[in-house]
Amino acid sequence: MTDIHKLAAVLDEAVRTGRAVPRPEQDYDVADAYRVQEELIRLRLSRGDRLAGVKLGFTSEGKRRQMGVHDIIFGRVPESSAIGDGSYADLSGYIHPRVEPEVVYLIGRRVASPADAFAPDAIAAVAPGIEVIDSRYEDFRFSLPDVIADNTSAAGYAVGQWRPYDPSRWNLGVVLEIDGRVVQVGSTGAILGDPRRALAEAARLAERIGTVLEPGWILLAGAATPAEPLAPGARVRAEIQHLGSVSFTAS
Ligand code: OOG
Structure with a gap:
């Protein structure tokens, strides 16, 4: 791809205006896509935003199948994309938002390589989460480089109460409800076959693009189930067995 800055500017504008853009006409590879993402984040941080952490996507088969990406x-x-647990989420800036239930980790130490992810203090706490994803591309359709460039559709996140991390509890039931109706069920074991692998995987990808995971950051480990459309007025709640629940209402 010739113009990383141009594509980042187009995606940044789509985020700020809440208007979808067509997929880029030119093909580009994953390495360039991460450069676009880097520039997109740089633009955002230059306006005073800060990083709360990092996320993984397509860590479960359900999500890969839903989006056709592997x-x-x-x-x-x-x-700035945080949504308070039990609060209202303003949907006016979104294009076509969807929600998915997530396991969220609090990173306890500097993680510079996959080996660091297995240190006893690498995960300080765990919580149930809901991620709002909102592709900036028309019709929520994209190739693998497209979605990486678009910061993996990241658009919002809510985190429930933090609990001590217990590595033996890796295969827990997950329920996503909208307006009190169960719309997705799954298991945290669907995340990489075992969500304990998520931090190592995040460290591997971060290392590849020259980034280090910082203590105090969160890691959204990837949805355990396919995503559901988020409509105005919807009350969304995710519950993870033994970890409790997190919720918000779309306004
Ligand atoms: C990309 C983001 C996927 C997940 O948890 O799998 C993701 C998308 O589906 O638009 O965050």
């Missing part, structure tokens, strides 16, 4: 992807989570 590689794990890495994105950044801006602080």
